[in-house]
Amino acid sequence: MKKRKVLLTVLAAAVAVTGGIIYAADHLDAPAVSNQATDITDVYVFRGENTNNLVFVANTQGLLSPSATGAAKFDEKTLIEFNIDNTGDNVEDLVIQAIVMNGNMRVYGPYKPTATGTRSTISANAFSVQAKVTPYGQAAIIGEENGIKVFAGPRDDPFFFDLGQYQKIIGGTATSFNNPGTDTFKGTNVMSIVIEVPKSKLGAGSSGALNVWAESKKAIN
Amino acid sequence: MKLKIGLYSMLAGTMFFMACKKGENTPATQQVYEQQDQMGRPAINTVFVSTGEKDMFNTTTPSAMGAAFGAKFKSKLLALNAGYTTNLLGLNADQFTGVLATDVLNASTIAPTTFYDGTNLLTGRALADDVIDVELILIFGGPDASANPGLTSDNVSANDKAFLTSFPYLATPH
Numbered sequence: 190m191k192k193r194k195v196l197l198t199v200l201a202a203a204v205a206v207t208g209g210i211i212y213a214a215d216h217l218d219a220p221a222v223s224n225q226a227t228d229i230t231d232v233y234v235f236r237g238e239n240t241n242n243l244v245f246v247a248n249t250q251g252l253l254s255p256s257a258t259g260a261a262k263f264d265e266k267t268l269i270e271f272n273i274d275n276t277g278d279n280v281e282d283l284v285i286q287a288i289v290m291n292g293n294m295r296v297y298g299p300y301k302p303t304a305t306g307t308r309s310t311i312s313a314n315a316f317s318v319q320a321k322v323t324p325y326g327q328a329a330i331i332g333e334e335n336g337i338k339v340f341a342g343p344r345d346d347p348f349f350f351d352l353g354q355y356q357k358i359i360g361g362t363a364t365s366f367n368n369p370g371t372d373t374f375k376g377t378n379v380m381s382i383v384i385e386v387p388k389s390k391l392g393a394g395s396s397g398a399l400n401v402w403a404e405s406k407k408a409i410n
Numbered sequence: 411m412k413l414k415i416g417l418y419s420m421l422a423g424t425m426f427f428m429a430c431k432k433g434e435n436t437p438a439t440q441q442v443y444e445q446q447d448q449m450g451r452p453a454i455n456t457v458f459v460s461t462g463e464k465d466m467f468n469t470t471t472p473s474a475m476g477a478a479f480g481a482k483f484k485s486k487l488l489a490l491n492a493g494y495t496t497n498l499l500g501l502n503a504d505q506f507t508g509v510l511a512t513d514v515l516n517a518s519t520i521a522p523t524t525f526y527d528g529t530n531l532l533t534g535r536a537l538a539d540d541v542i543d544v545e546l547i548l549i550f551g552g553p554d555a556s557a558n559p560g561l562t563s564d565n566v567s568a569n570d571k572a573f574l575t576s577f578p579y580l581a582t583p584h
Contacts, residue, residue, distance in 0.1 A: 233534075243517070278473060366565055383579065402513060405446045
């Protein structure tokens with residue numbers, strides 16, 4: 190259901206087939222709920238209202254209809270991890286980890302991970318803040334400790350794109366976008382994790398440059 | 411705190427033994443999380459990866475992506491836009507796909523944070539940024555953004571709900 194993966198499938202079909210064949214988009218195949226929790230739909234990094242802070246957003250489980258949103262959950266076996274490279278080598282120097290435990294989204298870091306790469310552990314003593322996951326339809330529950338804020342729960346999907354027309358273009362049944370276009374993500378929700386961190390905790394050099402990426406990681410033992 | 415740590419260790423150990431049929435003699439270990447998915451820049455990076463290599467891309471660390479996927483990204487770019495020469499950033503196909511193949515979101519702790527606002531480039535990604543138009547322009551728009559005018563904007567320029575000025579910034583769900 191992940192929108193980027195939908196794009197990917199569409200493009201792959203278009204590249205592989207040179208005749209405007211209608212592809213079988215895999216977004217019609219509902220993935221298992223356990224897999225949805227690991228689907229990252231979007232990552233955002235921007236200045237906070239307090240410009241001394243940077244905000245990290247990871248959205249998961251895209252294209253939730255309002256009727257499906259109340260049942261959407263974070264997975265206790267899925268770690269969402271922001272990786273931060275502050276030295277320019279695209280290797281994480283710091284991580285911010287978020288995982289739900291007993292209904293609370295717990296945040297660890299930013300801290301230097303014990304190992305880099307595709308496997309992670311959580312250092313219990315790096316705990317920084319937690320918040321109860323906000324139920325659908327209720328006011329945002331915000332946790333704040335150690336200068337770090339966290340929110341976790343359903344939100345409007347901030348992404349906007351005329352994916353439908355794009356698919357037609359790639360599929361060979363249209364040659365341009367419409368004006369106005371139609372936002373495929375209008376009226377849909379995501380399960381969102383928002384973490385605001387003082388810039389001073391991010392270890393940026395004098396250039397202020399960071400490289401950030403989000404990962405979902407599944408408990409394997 | 412110590413009590414909690416002990417409890418978590420016991421839980422992790424229990425889960426380990428349940429998951430591993432031959433684990434009777436294996437000591438309890440700390441919970442390990444293995445990568446399933448990753449994302450840096452929006453849309454464009456994943457667009458360039460073939461379906462069969464999706465999992466591989468998602469589990470290749472960013473520092474290794476350029477070498478593993480740069481040439482494939484270039485092929486995909488030229489498949490999308492056979493007439494590609496350079497783009498608004500002055501990048502030829504090798505340079506452009508070289509940047510894209512390393513899937514990280516560049517951000518700045520100094521500059522205003524935006525994907526591209528006409529002045530600042532790749533200093534973050536704000537909620538309202540029209541990242542799709544930026545990417546369409548860079549793929550299809552040629553050196554001065556004037557090529558393929560029907561393909562350089564999807565004509566959806568804003569979200570369907572207003573964002574908040576305060577934490578958590580994203581709009582309430584529908």
